[in-house]
Amino acid sequence: MEAEFSFASMNEKAEFAKRLSAAMLAAGYPDRPAVLEREFNSRYWGRSVTFQAVSRWLRGQSIPAQDKLQVLAEWLGVEPQALRFGEQAAKQVREHRGLWEDSAHYQERATFEAYLALPLPQRKIVREVIMTFAKVARSEDSGD
Structure with missing residues (x-):
């Protein structure tokens, strides 16, 4: 069984599913489990994920583990934190990173x-x- 974020609320899982679906469509892929399974497994070096697992991701029943999120984000051309937590969270990460990398600091x-x-x-x-x-x-x- 794959590691998934079971502690995430149902709303978090549903929001993740919406972002995953939107990212797939934006990247030119249909948001279908068979497509997700094929494309993900062709890029992931770990144990292959099942059709049922990716179906749960798209239905908002589970969220993949961080290593899988990284692969999804790279494939779909989005930031991992934006895929997992939404664009607002990704924006906050970029702002904090910018402060840290600022030459004044x-x-x-x-x-x-x-x-x-x-x-x-x-x-x-x-x-x-x-x-x-x-x-x-x-x-x-x-x-x-």
């Missing part, structure tokens, strides 16, 4: 990378220093 990013490269005992000391500074700053802001 280069020094912070370089600092985080240097921090993560430190051995664990040194990271603990640096974390304690930062938390102490943050605590002092919060108390100054609150007028304590």
Whole structure:
């Protein structure tokens, strides 16, 4: 049995099915299970998915696991987060990524990378220093 997101609500599954169907149609494919099964399995290097599994995806009964979402998104030419969560979520991811990649944040990013490269005992000391500074700053802001 394939791994699927069973914890997703019925509404999430139905919304995913709509996005999958729309993406297939936009890419020039009919939104039919047989087409989805054939095209997906020709691109996926893992264990083949069954006709029943892809039928559940299109009927809004299940959502494929992340590795399968990646393959679907690449095949259909959409962002994986847009396929899974909708365009609004994909837009938020792009905005956050843009902030992080902004050159104004280069020094912070370089600092985080240097921090993560430190051995664990040194990271603990640096974390304690930062938390102490943050605590002092919060108390100054609150007028304590």
